[in-house]
Amino acid sequence: MKNLGILLSGRGSNFEAIADSVAAGRIRGAIAVVISNREEAPGIELARRRGLEARVIPSKGKPREQHDAEVVAALQEKKVDLVCLAGYMRLLSPWFVRQFPNRILNIHPSLLPAFPGLEAQKQALEYGAKVSGCTVHFVDEQLDHGAIILQKAVPVLDDDDEHSLAARILEQEHIAYTEAINIVLSGGFELMGRRLVRRATAKA
Numbered sequence: 001m002k003n004l005g006i007l008l009s010g011r012g013s014n015f016e017a018i019a020d021s022v023a024a025g026r027i028r029g030a031i032a033v034v035i036s037n038r039e040e041a042p043g044i045e046l047a048r049r050r051g052l053e054a055r056v057i058p059s060k061g062k063p064r065e066q067h068d069a070e071v072v073a074a075l076q077e078k079k080v081d082l083v084c085l086a087g088y089m090r091l092l093s094p095w096f097v098r099q100f101p102n103r104i105l106n107i108h109p110s111l112l113p114a115f116p117g118l119e120a121q122k123q124a125l126e127y128g129a130k131v132s133g134c135t136v137h138f139v140d141e142q143l144d145h146g147a148i149i150l151q152k153a154v155p156v157l158d159d160d161d162e163h164s165l166a167a168r169i170l171e172q173e174h175i176a177y178t179e180a181i182n183i184v185l186s187g188g189f190e191l192m193g194r195r196l197v198r199r200a201t202a203k204a
Ligand code: GRF
Pocket: 008, 010, 011, 012, 013, 014, 015, 043, 086, 087, 088, 107, 108, 109, 170, 173
């Protein structure tokens, strides 16, 4: 059984989708700790209500290296195997990334490499994209950049605004994160450069 560590800063709907999958046995792992860098993140309250270990490690006013060291220490203390960023609004330092090589995942609400960074759904809409979606990827030292684990596409409709598009994407995010975690936990893949290729026996 592998230990998951969830990092979040806000609403926590991706965390909840992961926690539901764990509770239903769709993910063969356990959530060892949920960490927020913001005291007021609704996600941390949701974690507490589920009886999970939930910690706030405030980032405000702290040098990145110091905050990252505190978060890594908490993850190591809880023997976390896989770190899942779920709306964690912080760029990880290169040192943090090196502590968990190919064991940190992030979810982003666009089909990367299109529209990295903030307000990806608004960016897609304003650009005039006809298809958008979400990407689960390994975290490397650049923002929204590491090797792609999986993507799910949704249409952009003529009457969409950023909220309706975000809601359509979010529905897919909740499905995608569980699938991606299972791919990584299964170990049934190879990374060929940036390309994640699943071994034939590992394909569901
Ligand atoms: C999601 O859209 C995710 O893709 C992005 O931040 C948002 C977090 O939402 N990285 P939630 O906190 O999981 O509800």
